Amino acid sequence: MAERLLEVNDLKVRFATEDGVVRAVDGLTFELERGKVLGIVGESGSGKSVTAMTLMGLTRGINARFEGEVLYKGTNLLEISDREMQNYRGNELGMIFQDPMTSLNPIYRIGDQIVEALQAHEKVDKRSARARTIELLRQVGIPNPESRIDDYPHQFSGGMRQRAMIAMALSCNPSILIADEPTTALDVTIQAQIVELISRLKDDFDSAVIFITHDLGVIADIADEIIVMYAGRVVERGSKRDIFYDPQMPYTWGLLGSIPRLDRPRPERLHTIEGMPPSLINLPEGCKFRPRCPHAFDRCMQEPELKNRVESGGHLDRCWLDVEFKREHRDETISGGSAEAA
């Protein structure tokens, strides 16, 4: 069995705001082994970015309250001091952000920003740090890294900036790479390249990846396990196979239905999930997805727990609906009912 790098147990993140307490993450549990890719999927406001930032210790602040455990190689990252956390950031856990346009400092050269990351954790002199930076830029596929290392971010294209961000995140060879919507701000053609790059580098650097996205299609190729989050909680969790071929939550169906697909009959319109995600201050009673769920019934007023309800053992969900009923009806959402009607 591969080395277990990360174990998150019943993580809760709350922020005190003027309007009330925001329950950004409410009871998140997962494990991550070396060499694996975990996908976290959900809409905006589902708590996936807060989860990523919390793993990095970036949500710490006077208004934030944490519960549960984030065990990295046995150390609870929620309990160590800011100063100790600094040694984990970049060094053990690397992070790539959504918008490579704004995530790089516009007034420093690309190379200097990567060298800075290296020197934050390792005692290396300028020359060898620079040599390693050139090597990193080559590994992420930047052509002519010897000359591009002295470019400023505005001289790079969006895709190249994201490659540079990846090089920076991997510079100290972290065990876990956290990618928070790394492809959202990029062109579709570049998206595939970046996903492929992350997948390849994961093997080269022998690390694990947490890949956060709102687009299930993006992680269809690389994820080993997928967590679907809604309103700060996990609503479904399982292997990629479970989520794509036997999805149990109507919310997951909605996400799957909103991906344009070439391998199925073309629906008249892509599926949209009606309504808006709930406010994390005033959550609905019972199942949090109930107000938007087309199949909601009276039992949904009680909150379903996250548990295994199907044959596949690791496949968990929070839905009261009968499994057979769901298997019969989910294709209406996923492939678009109108196509069948026509």
Place this chain on the structure above:
Amino acid sequence: MAAFLIRRVIGMILVLLAVSFIVYLIFIVIPGGDPAQRIAGKVATPANIADIRHKLGLDKPFVIQWLDMLKALFTAKLVSYNNQTNVVGQIEQGLPATFSLCFGAGVIWLGFGVLVGTTAAVKAGRISDRAITALALIGISLPVAWLGLILRYLFAEGGVGTWFPDGGYVPLTQDPVQWLYSMLLPWFTLAVLFIGFYGRVLRSNILDTINEDFVRTAKAKGLSTRQILVKHVLRASLIPIVTLFGLDFASVLGGGAIITETVYQLHGVGYYAAQAIANIDLPPLMGVTLYGATFIVVFSTLVDIAYAYLDPRIRLT
């Protein structure tokens, strides 16, 4: 860069010409501005006035008058209407006091402005931030003339003590210690306003920059709070301060600290300007205005160059 500089130099010359023309124009149209009448006195005959007017060249066409004055100024032959002193010579005499005031006060206001702004931003929302912000507001609101007089009364004329000389300028070359003593109160008086203003601007710049994505990236790299603040936040936040400082510094250097120089009887360029204004004396006003305007246009070019250096996205065109 060469093309940029050539373009800017041509631009500067045009601006200075325009400034001098406007000064001349304003002077001619203001009531009581006619120098011939003022020089001739109350009981002058029209013949007297015409005579003086002819001597000063004021009977020539307006544009010729203006060009004559510029020519006299740039050949250092321009003299005051009131007391016949040479304008360029008078400005030169004022330079040591004005430069002393400007450099000393500039160092103080920039240094303390950055310190105040950074401290307030780092402690944002806490009591120390509120105290600093309140003090900065007071500093901005204090009239310089009032503050200068109060400080003079308290610390030079015996209100609290007589620690400092009561106005006047001691040349640096004559006695450096006395020079320092004579300059401390004027420096402080002039700097208070700017410290408050710079502090507030910098505080809000820093608080804006702290929320930038690249600061989060710096944090995610594992940099220390101090490294993030100095290398990533402060450097980006200081760029607008450079503009402010360049133009404020140029304005004081150009004789703009009229009130401070007058209150402390520093016989600098600003003091000279104040007297020229009081006497409605055109030649010194023209000289001082062009002298000041030169600093403004030169420093605005320097600011643009500094900008391009500080922010690589900016190209000099």
